[in-house]
Amino acid sequence: MPIPAALDKLTSLLGDRLVASKAELDQHSRSETHFAAAAPDAVAYPETTEEVQALVRICGEHGLPVTAWGAGTSLEAQALATSGGVVVDFARMAAILEINPEDMDVRVQPGITRETLNTELRATGLFFPVDPGANASIGGMAMTRASGTTAVRYGTMRDNVMGLEVVLADGRAIRTGSRARKTASGYDLTGLMVGSEGTLGLVTELTLKLHGQPEAVSSAVCAFADIGPAVEAVIATIQSGINMARIEFLDSDTVAACNAASKLGLPETPHLMVEFHGSEAAVAEEAARFGEIAEEFGATGFAWSTLAEERNRLWAARHQAYWSILQSRPGTTAIVTDICVPLSRLAQAVEETRADIAASPIPGPILGHVGDGNFHAILLVRQGDAEEMRAAEALSARMADRALSLGGTVTGEHGVGLGKLGYMEREHGEGWAVMAELKRALDPGNLLNPGKTVRL
Structure with a gap:
């Protein structure tokens, strides 16, 4: 059998840094979203480039797939060993x-x-x-x-x-x-x-x-009555040339989830969270200009802070929003969408997506890095509920179609992995076939993370 022979050689190479215990395999079999668990045959912990080279050569000799693992935080199953083989954990x-x-x-x-x-x-x-x-x-x-x-x-x-x-x-x-x-x-x-x-x-x-590191940092949060004006304020801010460090959008459902989990106490309406980096004078000027633009679109409840503790609390809540949203509907898993469109089409994409989700049987809070036209919907599906999963998959597909029809992309940052494979041909056309040719040229045995990004 090729697997035992390969694992014997890898054990000779790595010693106890090749692990095949059930606990270790389980730990490296799960993603953070809805994809089914996929356990490797072993987990390797190399310490040098030379060990990685030797490992890859052994796996190549025996036809054993190799999948890289960092912190395991990818959202499209990129790190799952869906064909078995060896997961290479770079923790060391x-x-x-x-x-x-x-x-x-x-x-x-x-x-x-x-x-x-x-x-x-x-x-x-x-x-x-x-x-x-x-x-x-x-x-x-x-x-x-x-x-x-x-x-x-x-x-x-x-x-x-x-x-x-x-x-x-x-x-x-x-x-x-x-x-x-x-x-x-x-x-x-x-x-x-x-x-x-x-x-x-x-x-x-x-x-x-x-x-x-910037001399001064200022963060703010402000509320809007509806999604449309909030997104229009983002577009106007970027087009005005204000040098934002961050500008994030949270819809009312996301704000409610963050309030419950992080005790923010914000009005449960759409919000923008912004941050400015630079000199004290530049930060103050740009913050004031942003405030004027946002007020033109109906923003209220401005809360500004230059104190690190307050800023960190605000951004920690934003970074934990995904987990807060999951907690808002216990017993669910999530399909996490991720599209990016030209800035001029952002308002249309967000409003159409919000209406589509509202007409569906499942919740889907929206948030995103709207300064570059990128936003997400966290589609919450009760575990084991096939009907809700079908509804979420249909919503996700319509979001992808919407992004492409507006001149955008099906993923602005999460990547392709398994979840976005079905959209690649439409987005890239013959370019996707060229990607497959590059894969064949560099990995003719299809051993490096097979089944992701391209289809062979």
Whole structure:
């Protein structure tokens, strides 16, 4: 049997860092959303690039699939070993390898989480800005091309990954990119790998762009009577050139869930949450300008704060919104949608989605990083209720169709994984076939995270 033979060789390579206990397999078999559990045959904990290379070569010899694992926070089942094989957990490859304060970059291993990285960077006056909410691993964030609340100012992982070390399916380790801020040299292999969901290679090192910690930070929350004016206020704010660090939308259902879980005490109407970074004078000026625009669209109940404790409480509630929404309907699981449209079509997309959900038999609170046209609906389905699951799947499909018809994409940040495979051909056309050709060229045995992103 190929699996026992491969596992014997992997045990010789890794010793007790190859684990096949039921508890370990169960831990690495679940996602955070509605996808069915899928257990691997073993979990590996490499400590060096050379061990990853040897592991991949052994698995290749025996036809054993390999799936990378960071913090397990992906939402489209990217890290599930749906074909069995070995899950490679990068928890022991979580070091900062080099900080270059003068050049504002850092070299890290993939297992380090964004919170740990920023804690270690505090003394340098720099920080890594990409904030998807979850304390995700940097490697996982790169592989899903993550973004989050700060993308409107600082960009996504695509904009902040400068270079990678990647182990390919044949065991070769390649370096992509460099520490230079731009290049015209050859194909953009870094861009190819970022967002590839571990289907083209296993990332063992990343070079990241850093940013200066802002001198002043101010956050605010304000209420609106309805969804439409809130979204229109976002569009007007962005078009005015105000340099927002974050601008988040929460509908009334999301506010109610956050109130219940985090004791925010906000009026249960649609809200915007905003943040400004910069000098004290710039932050004060931009905050005042935003306030004027928001008031034109009927905003009320402004609550401003420059105190770190108050700001952290506000944003902690926003980051925990998904779990708060799940708690609002006990006994449910969630289909978490994620679409992104051109900013000018955002109001239409949100209002049509809200009306569609209201006409359905299930709740679906809406929230999102609306500064870049990206929003989510958390479709709550009672576990085991086939009728509600069908309704949620139909809602999700209509959201995807709506996004594409408005010139957008079926996923702004969660990635493809398993959940968005069915929409890829419509969004990309022949481009999706080209993606499959790239996969065949780099992974002819289809061993790296098979079944995700492309179909072979």
